[in-house]
Amino acid sequence: MKNENEKEKVIVKNRSMVKNRPMVKNKTVAKDKAKVREKAIVKDKSKAIVKDKNREKVKEKVKDKIKIIPLGGLNEIGKNLTAIEYRNDIVVIDCGLKFPDEDMLGIDVVIPDITYLKKNRDKVKGIFLTHGHEDHIGALPYVLKEINVPVYGTKLTLGIVETKLKEHDLLDVVKLNRVKPRDIIRLSNVSVEFIRTSHSIADSVAIAVHTPLGAILHTGDFKIDYTPIDGCVADLARFSEIGKRGVILMMADSTNVERPGYTMSESTVGEAFQDIFAGAKGRIIVATFASNVHRIQQIVRAAEKYGRKVAVSGRSMENIVEVAIKLGYITTKKKDIFISIDAINKYPNNKIVIATTGSQGEPMSALSRMAASEHRKVNIIPGDMVVISASPIPGNEKLVSRVINQLFKKGAEVIYEKLADIHVSGHACQEELKLMHTLVKPKFFMPVHGEYRHLKQHVELAWKLGLPHNHAMICDIGDVVEITRSSIKKAGSVVSGQVFVDGLGVGDVGNIVLRDRKHLSQDGILTVVVTIEKASGSVVAGPDIISRGFVYVRQSEDLIEEAKELVKEALQKCEEKHITEWATIKSNIKDVLRGFLYERTKRKPMILPIIMEI
Ligand SMILES: [Zn+2]
Ligand SMILES: [Zn+2]
Numbered sequence: 001m002k003n004e005n006e007k008e009k010v011i012v013k014n015r016s017m018v019k020n021r022p023m024v025k026n027k028t029v030a031k032d033k034a035k036v037r038e039k040a041i042v043k044d045k046s047k048a049i050v051k052d053k054n055r056e057k058v059k060e061k062v063k064d065k066i067k068i069i070p071l072g073g074l075n076e077i078g079k080n081l082t083a084i085e086y087r088n089d090i091v092v093i094d095c096g097l098k099f100p101d102e103d104m105l106g107i108d109v110v111i112p113d114i115t116y117l118k119k120n121r122d123k124v125k126g127i128f129l130t131h132g133h134e135d136h137i138g139a140l141p142y143v144l145k146e147i148n149v150p151v152y153g154t155k156l157t158l159g160i161v162e163t164k165l166k167e168h169d170l171l172d173v174v175k176l177n178r179v180k181p182r183d184i185i186r187l188s189n190v191s192v193e194f195i196r197t198s199h200s201i202a203d204s205v206a207i208a209v210h211t212p213l214g215a216i217l218h219t220g221d222f223k224i225d226y227t228p229i230d231g232c233v234a235d236l237a238r239f240s241e242i243g244k245r246g247v248i249l250m251m252a253d254s255t256n257v258e259r260p261g262y263t264m265s266e267s268t269v270g271e272a273f274q275d276i277f278a279g280a281k282g283r284i285i286v287a288t289f290a291s292n293v294h295r296i297q298q299i300v301r302a303a304e305k306y307g308r309k310v311a312v313s314g315r316s317m318e319n320i321v322e323v324a325i326k327l328g329y330i331t332t333k334k335k336d337i338f339i340s341i342d343a344i345n346k347y348p349n350n351k352i353v354i355a356t357t358g359s360q361g362e363p364m365s366a367l368s369r370m371a372a373s374e375h376r377k378v379n380i381i382p383g384d385m386v387v388i389s390a391s392p393i394p395g396n397e398k399l400v401s402r403v404i405n406q407l408f409k410k411g412a413e414v415i416y417e418k419l420a421d422i423h424v425s426g427h428a429c430q431e432e433l434k435l436m437h438t439l440v441k442p443k444f445f446m447p448v449h450g451e452y453r454h455l456k457q458h459v460e461l462a463w464k465l466g467l468p469h470n471h472a473m474i475c476d477i478g479d480v481v482e483i484t485r486s487s488i489k490k491a492g493s494v495v496s497g498q499v500f501v502d503g504l505g506v507g508d509v510g511n512i513v514l515r516d517r518k519h520l521s522q523d524g525i526l527t528v529v530v531t532i533e534k535a536s537g538s539v540v541a542g543p544d545i546i547s548r549g550f551v552y553v554r555q556s557e558d559l560i561e562e563a564k565e566l567v568k569e570a571l572q573k574c575e576e577k578h579i580t581e582w583a584t585i586k587s588n589i590k591d592v593l594r595g596f597l598y599e600r601t602k603r604k605p606m607i608l609p610i611i612m613e614i
Contacts, residue, residue: 068481072112090123097138105517111139115495129153130220131204132160141168156203159323196235197222200426214248229294243440250442254450254458255427270298277302282383287359290316314357314366359390361399371406382411444488524549543567550605
C-alpha cells in the first residue's frame with residue numbers, strides 16, 4: 001500500500017507539473033532566490049526584510065483556497081444546490097427541490113436549507129443554473145424570497161423559471177440574466193462560464209468557475225448525444241480546452257454510473273415513434289416527462305408525418321410546451337398542428353395524438369385520471385394506443401404498473417419501456433463519464449447528483465482512469481470542502497438539511513409535526529372532552545369521547561363506554577387527591593386510556609384530552 005501511495009505522489013507531481021508548468025516554475029524560482037538570500041542574510045539585514053516579504057507572498061499564495069459547500073444533491077437525488085466560495089465571491093450552482101418521500105406526509109416539496117447563504121448574503125453573487133429541471137430550479141421561488149440575488153441561465157431555462165416566478169409574484173423583483181453557451185460572467189475574484197451539454201431537456205449547460213487556482217467544473221446533468229434533436233452537440237472541444245488549462249476540481253453527474261456503455265441518442269426514440277405512428281389505427285396517447293421538450297418535439301414530427309393533430313394534457317406540460325414554442329425550442333412545419341384538448345372529438349380518432357403527463361403513474365396526473373375514467377376530456381376506449389415514454393423512477397414502479405393495468409382493462413394497447421425502445425435516459429453512462437473525465441483531467445474529483453452508492457461507484461470509475469486515490473472525495477451536504485493548489489480536505493461543516501414546504505408554509509412543518517402526522521395516519525386519534533367546575537374540581541359534563549381513524553365508534557360502543565368509565569374513575573381519583581393541575585389530570589387520563597386501548601385493540605391511537613373549565 002505504502003509503495004502505491006508513493007507512486008501516486010510521484011504521479012501527482014508529474015500531473016501538476018504538466019498542467020501548471022508556469023506556476024511551478026515561478027515557485028521554484030522563488031524558492032531558489034530565497035535560498036540565495038538565505039546565504040546573504042547575515043551580511044545584509046535590509047535584504048532579510050525583502051526576504052520576509054517574499055515569504056509572506058508565497059505563504060499567501062499557498063494559503064489561497066476555494067471552499068465548496070454542497071447544500072443539496074449529495075446522498076440524495078434532488079434539491080441540487082452547491083456553493084463555491086473564493087475570497088469575497090460565492091457562486092451558487094442550481095437551486096432545486098426534491099419531491100417528498102412517502103413518510104413525509106402532506107409535504108408538497110422539500111427544499112435545501114440555505115442558512116449559510118443567508119449568513120453570507122453579501123458574498124453571494126448569483127445563482128447560476130445548469131438546466132430547467134425541477135431538481136435544479138424548483139427551490140428558486142422560495143430561496144429568492146430569502147436572498148434576492150441575480151439569476152443566470154440559458155434561454156429555455158429562464159423561460160421555465162419565469163413561469164415559476166410569475167406564480168409566486170416574483171417576476172418583477174428578481175433579476176434574470178440570460179446567457180449563451182461560452183458566455184463568461186466576470187465577478188470580483190472569479191468568472192463563471194457556461195458550456196453546452198446534452199440532457200433530457202434542451203439548453204442544458206455545464207458551469208466552469210475560473211479561479212486563480214484553476215477551474216472548478218460542474219457538469220450539471222449531462223449525457224453525450226452525437227445526434228441530438230436540436231443539433232446542439234455538447235461542446236467537447238471547450239471541455240478539452242478547459243481541461244488543458246487546468247481543472248482543479250470536477251463535480252460530475254453520477255446518476256447513471258451503474259450502467260455500462262453509452263446512453264442511446266434521443267433520436268432513437270424518434271425512430272420508435274415513427275414505427276408506432278405508422279401502425280396505429282386509433283388515437284395515440286404518449287405520456288412523458290412534462291419538461292422533455294425534445295421528446296415532445298419528436299411526437300410533433302411523427303404527428304406531422306402521419307397527419308395527426310397534437311393535443312396536450314396536464315398543466316405542467318401545457319406550461320412548458322407554451323414556453324418552448326414561444327422561444328423556438330419546439331418547432332412545427334404545419335401550422336395549427338396543436339389543438340386544444342377540448343377539440344379532440346372534432347377529428348377522427350386516427351388523426352389525433354395526445355401528449356400527456358403521468359408517465360410516473362402519479363395519482364393526480366392526466367394519464368392516471370384517464371386510466372381511472374376521471375379525466376374530464378379524455379376517456380380511454382378500445383383501440384387507443386398508449387405509449388409510456390419514460391422509465392419509472394425507483395419507487396414509482398407500483399404506481400406505473402397500476403396505471404398500465406387499468407389501461408389494458410379499458411381495452412387500450414399499451415407500449416411501455418420493457419416492450420420497445422421508447423425512452424432513453426438523460427444521464428451519462430459509464431463510457432460517457434469516462435470521456436468527460438479524460439477530457440477534463442481534473443486534479444481533484446467530487447461526484448455529485450446521486451445517492452451514496454452512485455457517488456461511491458463514480459469515485460471508483462475515476463480511480464480506474466488513473467486519479468490518485470486521495471484526490472477523490474465523497475461528500476455530504478453541509479460539508480465544507482477546502483481546496484488548495486495541492487490538497488483537498490473537509491474543513492468543518494455548516495447548517496444544512498431539508499426544509500419542508502406545505503401549502504403556504506415554508507419550514508414551519510418540522511419533525512415533530514411530521515411525527516404526529518405519522519402517528520395519526522397509523523393509529524388515528526381519540527379525543528376525550530371533560531368539563532370541570534373550577535371551584536370544586538368536580539366533573540360537570542362528560543367525559544365525551546370522539547375518535548377518528550381509530551375505530552368505527554358505532555361498532556365499538558362497548559369499548560367507548562368502558563373507556564369513558566375508566567376516565568371517570570381517573571378523574572374521581574384526581575378529585576380525591578385534590579389534584580387541580582391540568583397537565584397532571586391530562587396525563588392521568590392518557591395513561592389509563594393508553595393501557596386499556598392497547599390491551600383491548602393492540603392499537604396505539606393518539607390520545608388528546610381536552611379539559612374545559614366553568
Ligand atoms: Zn436534469
Ligand atoms: Zn437533476
